[in-house]
Structure formats: C-alpha cells, structure tokens
Amino acid sequence: MNRLLALGIFISTILNLWLFTDRGKLIESRDKYQQNTETLLADIRQYKLDSTRSATETSRLQLTIEEYKKYREEDTKIIRDLGINIKRLKASLQHQVSIDVPIDVPVRDSIIYRDSLIKVPSIKLSNKYVSIDATIENNTLKGYMSLNVWLKQFVYIEPKHKFLWFRWGIKGINQVIISDNPYVKINYSEFIEISKK
Numbered sequence: 001m002n003r004l005l006a007l008g009i010f011i012s013t014i015l016n017l018w019l020f021t022d023r024g025k026l027i028e029s030r031d032k033y034q035q036n037t038e039t040l041l042a043d044i045r046q047y048k049l050d051s052t053r054s055a056t057e058t059s060r061l062q063l064t065i066e067e068y069k070k071y072r073e074e075d076t077k078i079i080r081d082l083g084i085n086i087k088r089l090k091a092s093l094q095h096q097v098s099i100d101v102p103i104d105v106p107v108r109d110s111i112i113y114r115d116s117l118i119k120v121p122s123i124k125l126s127n128k129y130v131s132i133d134a135t136i137e138n139n140t141l142k143g144y145m146s147l148n149v150w151l152k153q154f155v156y157i158e159p160k161h162k163f164l165w166f167r168w169g170i171k172g173i174n175q176v177i178i179s180d181n182p183y184v185k186i187n188y189s190e191f192i193e194i195s196k197k
Contacts, residue, residue, distance in 0.1 A: 032062050035172055044189060052129075053178055056186040060091075060173045060193050068092070068194055089194045095177060096188040099147055101130050129181045151186075152178045 039059040046056050065086060069076050072092070079086055123143070125132040134143025154176045160169030175191045 035059070036061050036063075039172070046186070049178065052182045053180050054182075054185065055176055055178045056189050057174060057176045058189045058191055060175065060191040062193050062195060064195055065089070068192065072192075091194060092190075092192040093153070093175075094188075094190040094192075095151065095186060097149070097151070097179070098185050098187055099149075099181075099183055100185065101132075101145070101147070101183045129183055147181060147183060149179060149181045149184050152180070154178075 039061050042059060044056055044058050046054065048054050063071070068089070069086070075092060075094075076086060079089065121136040123132060123134045123136075123141075128148075130145065130147050132143065132145045134141050134145075136142075156174055156176070157170055158172045158174055159167035160171040161167065173191075173193070175189065177186055177189050179186055
C-alpha cells in the first residue's frame with residue numbers, strides 16, 4: 001500500500017510539474033497574441049517634435065520564423081537573395097516615406113554656350129534640406145533635385161506595471177522613427193520581432 005501511495009505521489013508530482021510548465025508556455029503564447037492583436041488594431045502615432053523634425057511611433061509584432069515565412073513571402077525571398085540565413089533573423093523593420101517639396105523658386109536667365117550664346121531660364125535652390133538645379137529648355141524642365149534625409153530609430157520597452165518609481169514587466173516594445181527633414185513624411189512603419197518558436 002505504501003508503495004502504491006508513493007508511486008501515486010511521484011506520478012502526480014511529475015504531472016503537476018509538467019502542467020505547470022505547460023501553463024507558463026500557454027500564458028506566454030496568450031500574451032504574445034494579445035500584444036500582436038493590440039499592435040495590429042492600434043493606429044500609427046505621428047507627431048511633430050519641432051518645425052523640422054517629425055516622428056512616427058508603432059508597436060512591435062512578434063512572429064515565429066514559420067509565421068514570418070508564411071505572411072511575408074516577398075521579404076523572405078529578398079532575405080534569401082541577400083544570402084542571409086532566415087534562422088538568424090532577429091527583427092524585420094519596414095518604413096514607407098513620402099517626399100513632398102513645394103517648389104516656389106524665381107526663374108532666372110542663364111547663359112549656355114553652344115555655337116553662340118543662348119539665354120535659358122534656370123532654377124537654383126539649395127538649403128539644408130533640398131537642392132534643386134534645373135534649366136528650362138524647349139518648354140521642358142531639366143535638372144536634378146536631391147534631398148538629404150536622416151531617419152533615426154529608437155526602440156524602447158513599455159513597462160507592464162508601475163508603482164511609485166518602480167517599473168517591471170514588459171507590456172510592449174515600441175519604436176519611434178524620427179525624420180530630420182521637414183519635407184519627408186513617414187507614412188508607415190512596421191517592427192516585426194522574429195522568435196525561434
């Protein structure tokens with residue numbers, strides 16, 4: 001009888017330990033999918049820091065390698081083309097920016113030397129953010145425009161619990177992207193963290 005009781009206690013202890021560890025995995029999985037749902041349903045937050053810098057803030061998605069392959073086939077192909085082993089991938093970041101530069105530059109006459117001196121209207125604009133150099137020939141604007149843009153990205157942890165000055169747990173991991181050019185608007189940003197399982 002004592003042997004059966006000892007065996008029953010031993011088996012129930014092993015089963016309890018197994019169920020407890022399995023419960024932890026289920027809670028972790030539930031939290032991951034809850035955070036992914038909140039991230040997908042939340043709007044991208046955009047704001048201006050000052051007259052020239054704007055920022056965009058998003059939360060991260062958590063995907064396994066298999067989920068990433070399934071939902072991001074095009075990105076997976078690009079990663080393979082780059083020669084990167086997809087199993088070593090830690091995160092995938094994607095941003096979409098648009099550049100809108102209003103042009104309000106006076107037209108000046110320039111001189112071009114061909115067989116003889118020819119006067120053509122030209123446009124020149126150069127500042128910290130944009131550079132335009134163009135001429136108007138035969139009712140056509142020809143030239144170049146260049147923009148210098150720095151995108152700065154910061155990733156931070158949002159604490160799950162706060163009490164006085166103590167913060168613990170992880171509610172989410174967010175990113176903030178800042179553009180230093182007032183002509184550049186960040187339309188979309190995405191942060192996907194890849195996990196092994």
